[in-house]
Amino acid sequence: MYRKFDAKLKDTVLTIFAGEYYVSKSREIISTVLGSCISVCLYDTKKDIGGMNHFMLPEDASPIKILNKKDAEIKKEDLADASMRYGINAMEVLIAEMQKSGADRKNLRAKVFGGGNVLSRQSTIQSVGDKNIGFARAYLKMEQIPIEKEHVGDHFGRKIFFLTGEKKIFMKKIGFEQALQE
Amino acid sequence: MKTVFAVDDSPTARASIEYTLSKGGYHVELAEDGVIALDKINGYSKPIDVFLFDVNMPNMDGITLIKRVREIAEFKFTPILFLTTESQESKKMEGKTAGASGWVVKPFEPEQLISLIKRFTGE
Numbered sequence: 001m002y003r004k005f006d007a008k009l010k011d012t013v014l015t016i017f018a019g020e021y022y023v024s025k026s027r028e029i030i031s032t033v034l035g036s037c038i039s040v041c042l043y044d045t046k047k048d049i050g051g052m053n054h055f056m057l058p059e060d061a062s063p064i065k066i067l068n069k070k071d072a073e074i075k076k077e078d079l080a081d082a083s084m085r086y087g088i089n090a091m092e093v094l095i096a097e098m099q100k101s102g103a104d105r106k107n108l109r110a111k112v113f114g115g116g117n118v119l120s121r122q123s124t125i126q127s128v129g130d131k132n133i134g135f136a137r138a139y140l141k142m143e144q145i146p147i148e149k150e151h152v153g154d155h156f157g158r159k160i161f162f163l164t165g166e167k168k169i170f171m172k173k174i175g176f177e178q179a180l181q182e
Numbered sequence: 183m184k185t186v187f188a189v190d191d192s193p194t195a196r197a198s199i200e201y202t203l204s205k206g207g208y209h210v211e212l213a214e215d216g217v218i219a220l221d222k223i224n225g226y227s228k229p230i231d232v233f234l235f236d237v238n239m240p241n242m243d244g245i246t247l248i249k250r251v252r253e254i255a256e257f258k259f260t261p262i263l264f265l266t267t268e269s270q271e272s273k274k275m276e277g278k279t280a281g282a283s284g285w286v287v288k289p290f291e292p293e294q295l296i297s298l299i300k301r302f303t304g305e
Contacts, residue, residue: 079198080205080292088194089289093267095192099238105191106240142194 013161016054021090023051023097027165034114034158035179036129038136041111041160042094042145043167044103050164051098055090058083061131072137087135095143111169112136112150113160118176129153184303185209185228189219189247190236190265195288199234199265206296216242220250223257231303233262237273245273245280252281261302265290 001020006013006029013029016022018037022030030052032039043050061083078084099105115133126134133152140147151158151171157179161170186208188199193214200210211226213219216239223230233251235244242250244264251257263284264277274285283302286295 074194076197076201079194080202085198085289088198089267092192092195092288096238096267099240104240139194142197143192 009161016052018054018056019090021051021053021094021097023049023094023101024164025049025101027163030162030164032160033174033179034116034160035176036114036116036118036127036132038112038114038132038152039160040091040094040136040140041113041162041169042098042103042108043164044098045107045109045167046104047102047107048165049098049101049103050162050167051094051101052162053090053094055087055132056128057087057131057135059128061087061135072134072141074135074138074142084135087132088139091139091143108145109148109167110140110145111148111162112140112152113158113169113171115152116154116156116158116176116179118155183207183209184231184305185211186232186234186299187211187213187219187223187226187230188234188265189213189216189239189244190234191215191239192236195236202292202295203299206292206299208299215239216244216247216250219247223251223254230257230260232299233257233260234265235262237264237266237268237277245276248277248280248282261299263298263302265295 001016003014013031015031032054037056039054041052115129117127117129157174157176159172159174190196191214196212203210213222237244261283265286267288269287
């Protein structure tokens with residue numbers, strides 16, 4: 001991750017990369033660029049604590065039901081699966097860090113971004129992007145953390161800016177090539 | 183059948199521990215935070231062979247919980263392992279000082295957790 005002054009936003013922006021996470025208690029701007037990866041942005045409704053992760057399940061992860069948020073579920077047998085544990089860990093460290101910063105689990109809300117698909121959706125095999133979306137929805141449902149907003153799937157990359165103080169997110173659609181380069 | 187008592191505030195973590203350990207042949211008791219755990223432990227009439235605690239939890243964290251459990255004569259020497267995403271050395275030291283028998287940083291391999299528990303139960 002790195003910090004850089006953004007002329008447009010007139011503020012310092014902290015950018016995170018795949019596999020990283022960041023939690024802020026001091027009204028910062030956290031940013032990341034997503035292709036088929038997922039970012040879950042969490043915030044505490046009553047305190048100025050916000051955090052973001054950026055992760056992807058391994059390619060061989062088992063498919064997850066993603067029809068809609070209500071149906072999403074991680075099967076019990078899959079909980080011990082290595083690829084699932086990878087995603088679970090990415091979420092657990094973010095939640096644990098939020099709690100250490102003083103966030104209250106029951107006041108946590110989520111905004112979910114990413115999971116774009118590089119190729120057009122014709123294949124019957126579930127794409128990596130869709131698996132990631134399914135995982136994020138199923139995990140948050142299991143943890144009883146409401147998803148306040150999501151912008152996922154489709155055929156483009158995304159650049160997001162999370163203003164932790166305002167609990168707001170600005171999103172820019174970007175091309176997949178740009179998402180890969182960054 | 184040996185009993186493992188696990189405390190974690192994450193429903194996913196609890197489900198994952200329960201699945202892994204019951205498949206490994208253990209009876210699993212669960213609680214979602216330190217306060218609920220203490221209540222359950224005090225009212226539990228059968229023996230508990232191993233405890234698994236998370237560190238960061240609401241109401242009562244794992245470090246406070248272990249101190250309280252160690253005050254109960256019956257559990258003075260019962261193996262208590264921390265199973266957590268917390269990898270900070272200072273936290274580990276705090277846990278050890280409070281009476282932890284071991285510290286497992288997540289994610290864990292199911293087999294690894296079971297063989298560690300076996301080491302403590304002498305199976």
